[in-house]
Amino acid sequence: MSNYPFRPGSPKSFVAYPSGEFDLESGTFRKPRKHRSSSSHxxxxxxxxxxxxxxxxxxxxxxxxxxxxxxxxxxxxxxxxxxxxxxxxxxxxxxxxxSSSYPLPNLQNLVMVAGHSVYTSSSCGKVDKEDSWFLESYPKNPGQAATFVAHIQEGIGVAAKDNRALLLFSGGETRREAGPRSEAQSYWAVAESKGWFGQEDLRSRTLTEEHARDSFENLLFSVCRFRELTGTYPQNITVVSYDFKEQRFVHLHRAAIGFPESRFFYVGTPAISTAKVAAQKGEAIVRAQFQEDPYGCRGSLYRKKLGRDPFHRSIPYPNGCPEIEGLFRYCGSAPYPGSLPWPKELN
Missing domain, CATH: 1.20.5 (Single alpha-helices involved in coiled-coils or other helix-helix interfaces)
Incomplete structure (x- = not known):
């Protein structure tokens, strides 16, 4: 048997050397000093x-x-x-x-019909009647509605002769009293009601541009819409509108976007005889305004454009045509100085 009273596991264990420092004077052990934490450094x-x-x-x-x-x-x-x-x-x-795939990738040329009014009748049987269209409050001239139909028919005729052409009706929701109906959709509906004037095959390559608020946007927005639908920009552009607006489109709007004159065409139809003089006077005023403000981004042209957006529609462009984003942002009296996806021609 072991003589040691304490063994491992016994209730008490003997500590031979207590931890700490021994004080000779008092004969006791001091507790060790705690080092200050380095966290304060x-x-x-x-x-x-x-x-x-x-x-x-x-x-x-x-x-x-x-x-x-x-x-x-x-x-x-x-x-x-x-x-x-x-x-x-x-x-x-x-x-x-x-835009990984485009609806109409094989089309190369643009035919654009500029909208001038909204069709408000619930029936498509009276497309040539003034009461079927939203017209301004001043006296409605007999035959005015027929000129809208003539634009539609002319655009269809031009596009039907070119199987590589895309026909676009252009015009936004410009009149509050007409409700949320666009000029472009109005023209498309009239064409549909008329059986596409015997050119029903054209229906598959006729679409709309529904945000334009003036003639410059008719052209610029339609070019962007063409890019959205085909993946490329038009080789040739044909505009259909009133004959008295030819100078505005050909010499001002075309020049503003820098499109080659040799590839730009215009088809004009006459205004009604009773309104021709007034129309020409009004056109002279608007043309002078665009000469000073080619991009319609200041003054009276800009205010007029805002007035033709009663429902505050968000304009999606230039998301569909990123190559000409700078043209959409530009505002100046001189021609746009940036690069364009078509060759420029000196005017």
């Missing part, structure tokens, strides 16, 4: 840096202000550039995803 470092910054601010306040201002401006510039780049990339990515 970063706090001291931060306080030290803060004190130094405060010292330099007091010593050179103007220099510190200039440096701070420069850093702040640089950060703002970088953030704005990043945001702009992100938005453009996001727009293009969304466009690429939605």
């Amino acid at each position: 970063p706090i001291k470092m931060i306080r030290s840096i803060g004190n130094r910054i405060q010292y330099y601010c007091k010593l050179h306040p103007l220099l510190v202000f200039v440096i701070s201002l420069s850093v702040g401006v640089s950060i703002l510039i970088l953030l704005s550039l990043y945001e702009r780049g992100y938005q453009m990339t996001n727009n293009y990515q969304n466009y690429d995803v939605s």
